[in-house]
Amino acid sequence: MPFAANWKLCLENNLEAYHLPWVHPELCAQSPLENHEQFLGDNFAGQITLDYDHSSITGDAFSTVATWPGRSAEYPTLYPNLFLGLQCDHFWTRIITPVTVSETIDSLQIYYFDDNASDPKLGEVRAQRTAAWKQVFTEDQGVVEGMQRGRHSPAFDGGRFSEVMDAPSHHFAQWAARRLADPAGTQRVSLRV
Numbered sequence: 515m516p517f518a519a520n521w522k523l524c525l526e527n528n529l530e531a532y533h534l535p536w537v538h539p540e541l542c543a544q545s546p547l548e549n550h551e552q553f554l555g556d557n558f559a560g561q562i563t564l565d566y567d568h569s570s571i572t573g574d575a576f577s578t579v580a581t582w583p584g585r586s587a588e589y590p591t592l593y594p595n596l597f598l599g600l601q602c603d604h605f606w607t608r609i610i611t612p613v614t615v616s617e618t619i620d621s622l623q624i625y626y627f628d629d630n631a632s633d634p635k636l637g638e639v640r641a642q643r644t645a646a647w648k649q650v651f652t653e654d655q656g657v658v659e660g661m662q663r664g665r666h667s668p669a670f671d672g673g674r675f676s677e678v679m680d681a682p683s684h685h686f687a688q689w690a691a692r693r694l695a696d697p698a699g700t701q702r703v704s705l706r707v
């Protein structure tokens with residue numbers, strides 16, 4: 515899927531969850547915003563939801579991981595360009611490839627834990643699952659491309675990070691700024707971001 519946007523805006527979008535109620539109302543119904551938590555690591559950050567209803571799209575067509583923790587799902591962004599979506603009955607990867615400063619390719623792959631997932635009888639539910647995620651990422655495409663256009667607005671002043679909701683986005687901005695200053699990552703670079 516092509517995005518007419520800089521790759522870093524794709525990461526900003528994937529790192530925060532507060533756009534869910536407005537951009538992804540159907541996904542938000544399965545995974546309410548109030549049940550999301552944030553996490554930060556050395557070279558990754560993301561969201562975890564504690565109340566993901568995996569059966570709302572495909573029922574119980576695919577077997578689940580027996581040790582999966584409750585109704586949780588995790589969405590880590592591994593810097594610089596790999597998104598993971600980990601659910602109890604399937605997971606996806608999105609590889610974010612910069613093409614130009616304002617063009618990015620988002621490559622989606624969906625995987626199942628179920629040995630029988632490739633059975634032709636499950637083709638229809640696999641297609642439903644794929645279509646549901648593609649709808650979510652197409653909804654993101656609209657707002658990310660809007661962010662790109664907004665960068666050229668005379669009203670754009672750099673924006674503000676929310677201490678409550680933007681910790682992962684701020685974490686990535688600091689990581690990217692450090693890497694721009696020190697691409698090999700061999701020095702300790704102190705920046706005010």
Ligand SMILES: [Fe+2]
Nearest residue numbers: 527537538654
């Ligand atoms: Fe989104």
